[in-house]
Amino acid sequence: MSTSISNSRLTSRLWGQLTSIRLTVFLLLILAVVAVVGTLGFPGLYYTIWFLAPLGLLALNLLACLVEGLPQALKRAARPFTGEMALALPERGRFSWPAETAAPALVEEILRRELGRPRHQILGEEQVFFYGRGRLRPLGPYCVHLALVLILAGGVVGKFWGIEGRILLQPGIDGSSIELDQPGRKLPLGFLVRLEKFQVRYYEGSGGTPQEFRSDLTFLQDGAAVKQAVCRVNDPVVFGGYTFYQASYGTLPGGPVQLELTREDQRQSLELPFRRWVQLPGSEIQVMAVRVEGNLQGLGPAVQLAYRPGPGHPQFAWLLQKHPEKVKPLGPFRLALAPLKLEYYSVLQVKHDPGVGWVYGGFLLLLPGLYLAFFRPTQRWAVVLQKGRKDRWEGRLLGASPRSRETFLARTERLRERLQRGGA
Amino acid sequence: MLSQALGAVMLLYLGVGLLFLAAGLWASASLNRLARLLFGAGLAAHTAILLARWWQSYHLASGHQPLTLFSEKLRLVVLQAPMSNFYESLVFFAWCLPFLAILTWRRDLHDYLGTVVALGACLLLAYASLGGVDSRIKPLMPALKSNWLLIHVVTCFLGYAAFTLGFGVAILYLAQERRSRPSLPPRSQLDRLLYQTTIIGFLLLTLGILTGAVWAEQAWGRYWSWDPKETWSLITWLIYATLLHARLVKGWQGRRIAWLGVLGFVAVLFTYLGVSFLLPGLHSYLT
Numbered sequence: 001m002s003t004s005i006s007n008s009r010l011t012s013r014l015w016g017q018l019t020s021i022r023l024t025v026f027l028l029l030i031l032a033v034v035a036v037v038g039t040l041g042f043p044g045l046y047y048t049i050w051f052l053a054p055l056g057l058l059a060l061n062l063l064a065c066l067v068e069g070l071p072q073a074l075k076r077a078a079r080p081f082t083g084e085m086a087l088a089l090p091e092r093g094r095f096s097w098p099a100e101t102a103a104p105a106l107v108e109e110i111l112r113r114e115l116g117r118p119r120h121q122i123l124g125e126e127q128v129f130f131y132g133r134g135r136l137r138p139l140g141p142y143c144v145h146l147a148l149v150l151i152l153a154g155g156v157v158g159k160f161w162g163i164e165g166r167i168l169l170q171p172g173i174d175g176s177s178i179e180l181d182q183p184g185r186k187l188p189l190g191f192l193v194r195l196e197k198f199q200v201r202y203y204e205g206s207g208g209t210p211q212e213f214r215s216d217l218t219f220l221q222d223g224a225a226v227k228q229a230v231c232r233v234n235d236p237v238v239f240g241g242y243t244f245y246q247a248s249y250g251t252l253p254g255g256p257v258q259l260e261l262t263r264e265d266q267r268q269s270l271e272l273p274f275r276r277w278v279q280l281p282g283s284e285i286q287v288m289a290v291r292v293e294g295n296l297q298g299l300g301p302a303v304q305l306a307y308r309p310g311p312g313h314p315q316f317a318w319l320l321q322k323h324p325e326k327v328k329p330l331g332p333f334r335l336a337l338a339p340l341k342l343e344y345y346s347v348l349q350v351k352h353d354p355g356v357g358w359v360y361g362g363f364l365l366l367l368p369g370l371y372l373a374f375f376r377p378t379q380r381w382a383v384v385l386q387k388g389r390k391d392r393w394e395g396r397l398l399g400a401s402p403r404s405r406e407t408f409l410a411r412t413e414r415l416r417e418r419l420q421r422g423g424a
Numbered sequence: 425m426l427s428q429a430l431g432a433v434m435l436l437y438l439g440v441g442l443l444f445l446a447a448g449l450w451a452s453a454s455l456n457r458l459a460r461l462l463f464g465a466g467l468a469a470h471t472a473i474l475l476a477r478w479w480q481s482y483h484l485a486s487g488h489q490p491l492t493l494f495s496e497k498l499r500l501v502v503l504q505a506p507m508s509n510f511y512e513s514l515v516f517f518a519w520c521l522p523f524l525a526i527l528t529w530r531r532d533l534h535d536y537l538g539t540v541v542a543l544g545a546c547l548l549l550a551y552a553s554l555g556g557v558d559s560r561i562k563p564l565m566p567a568l569k570s571n572w573l574l575i576h577v578v579t580c581f582l583g584y585a586a587f588t589l590g591f592g593v594a595i596l597y598l599a600q601e602r603r604s605r606p607s608l609p610p611r612s613q614l615d616r617l618l619y620q621t622t623i624i625g626f627l628l629l630t631l632g633i634l635t636g637a638v639w640a641e642q643a644w645g646r647y648w649s650w651d652p653k654e655t656w657s658l659i660t661w662l663i664y665a666t667l668l669h670a671r672l673v674k675g676w677q678g679r680r681i682a683w684l685g686v687l688g689f690v691a692v693l694f695t696y697l698g699v700s701f702l703l704p705g706l707h708s709y710l711t
């Protein structure tokens with residue numbers, strides 16, 4: 001008996017905590033602090049308990065608030081504003097007009113000019129003119145909170161049921177699987193992706209800033225081409241449940257790198273197979289082509305060379321095809337680069353994320369939510385007219401707005417002035 | 425040419441700031457009117473300079489890719505908005521301050537509040553002009569070529585500007601709190617203005633984060649990747665969400681809210697400057 005009472009008391013205390021804004025404020029600040037720590041060199045922090053626990057609690061907090069407040073907010077938003085409700089608003093001023101005034105028409109006119117078209121109801125002796133706006137305001141914060149729940153849910157769905165990786169495509173070698181972000185893990189696509197052509201254009205005289213790069217792709221299912229598409233930065237391609245994003249690109253030599261060696265007026269050519277050590281003729285020096293670039297800092301095609309004069313750590317140097325004068329001699333040799341044949345490879349980010357729809361749904365819901373919460377404050381006014389002594393019109397101005405006190409008071413003030421002047 | 429004109433606008437803002445200050449010290453309505461008039465003129469000139477740079481930038485870009493279709497030209501106009509490097513962002517940030525203040529504060533923009541806004545804009549322009557910031561127009565790299573660029577940058581910077589105004593208000597509030605001065609705006613007014621600027625900033629920052637996420641999803645296939653700038657914008661957003669909710673909790677009014685406004689602005693500064701200079705990431709093209 002007593003345990004069940006204390007149990008239910010405990011539950012209600014727990015529920016009280018879960019629905020409290022105090023907890024929200026606390027959690028938001030905690031999350032901010034942990035996020036700060038994460039940017040100071042602990043990028044993995046966001047996937048540890050230190051971040052996920054307060055985030056999960058915030059999600060619970062949000063859900064609890066929704067359960068607690070949404071039904072009432074819905075009820076309030078659904079309840080139309082009536083003359084009876086108008087009579088219960090607090091009084092904001094009084095006025096008195098001569099008997100001969102066409103008071104109902106004048107009140108209607110003033111309200112319409114200052115606020116908007118009022119409604120009219122006769123309740124016993126009294127005529128009530130009333131006007132309200134922002135009835136949906138109570139739904140605003142709940143739209144926002146629901147939207148946040150959707151976004152968080154979308155993130156969870158993506159983490160658990162999403163697939164993310166990359167694929168490296170070379171002309172002539174069809175891609176059949178993606179490398180997942182966990183190192184060493186591959187996932188077969190179930191179809192083939194062929195890089196028909198890769199193109200990159202550079203801005204002229206800009207130090208090698210690419211203007212555009214694109215991959216012309218063909219998707220093959222059971223050996224047959226099913227779809228052709230161009231994949232560009234900011235312009236992804238969808239196929240077979242995956243989305244392909246142009247992420248980056250690189251270059252490989254289209255054959256061995258050709259070097260021109262000059263030693264005391266004697267010229268000779270040398271072939272360097274990519275990424276293999278080669279001894280320079282008649283010397284101890286070894287060289288290896290380790291990287292090729294189509295346009296190194298706007299200076300044109302280039303090869304990065306590793307070299308070692310003997311045993312020991314290699315050193316590095318760039319050879320520029322179009323600027324042989326910038327290449328430093330290597331021991332007794334002067335080096336020049338014969339025209340390079342380059343082949344581009346393209347790196348595509350590949351993704352399947354069923355959570356994105358949820359996230360975007362949340363984004364869409366956020367907008368009306370913020371609009372309602374911030375720009376549609378609930379404001380209500382009423383003017384009550386009644387015949388008084390000597391048949392004069394006695395009027396009362398009523399009104400309330402739980403938020404946005406300032407604009408409400410300013411409007412009410414103007415309205416009162418107009419009404420008090422109105423009969424004269 | 426444009427940089428000289430910008431220097432003139434900077435000096436004009438400085439003058440406006442001093443005029444507002446004088447108007448506050450001598451409680452002079454006519455000085456206030458003059459300061460507001462000049463502030464409006466400065467903003468108009470600033471707007472013209474932005475538009476001229478936009479035109480220049482469009483012209484340079486259309487040299488790289490001659491276009492004939494109207495829709496293609498329109499897209500290039502959108503892409504070439506002058507907000508794609510650090511210098512341009514400073515000039516735009518400086519523009520947002522008087523723009524937002526005049527638009528949202530209207531009659532409240534006078535005396536010390538006017539001083540805060542005008543000097544803020546002047547400082548940003550001074551940094552852009554004299555801080556050794558590279559002011560050349562550079563071609564856009566492919567990732568930046570998106571229709572989302574304009575709306576993303578505009579919402580983010582208007583949001584930053586709203587928070588900057590809020591910071592000015594919060595500082596005035598804290599000054600009032602320590603020793604009440606009748607010449608400063610009353611605390612109730614400052615409290616209202618802080619809430620108002622926070623709402624506007626929160627809405628704009630939210631839009632900025634959303635458009636950034638949609639853009640990142642389109643460009644890289646990831647709406648969120650914990651890039652430092654992203655993370656700091658989230659931190660900023662969390663602090664202002666705290667502020668909005670803390671107002672609803674009993675005992676968290678006035679001074680503590682003002683301190684949250686200050687804290688939020690520190691996060692804004694770090695999001696804008698600190699991340700670019702101290703932490704590397706996707707947004708590093710800004711420097």
Ligand code: HEM
Binds near residue numbers: 019141144373665
């Ligand atoms: C990141 C998380 C959150 C965000 C961005 C957020 C956003 C908002 C916004 C924009 C408003 C309107 C504020 C205003 O009118 O000044 C609001 C109001 C509110 N929020 Fe949140 N919220 C969050 C989390 C929560 C949580 C977890 C709770 C649960 C206690 C909560 C409870 C409330 C309440 C009770 C209101 C006032 C409702 C009203 O005015 O009728 N919020 N929220």
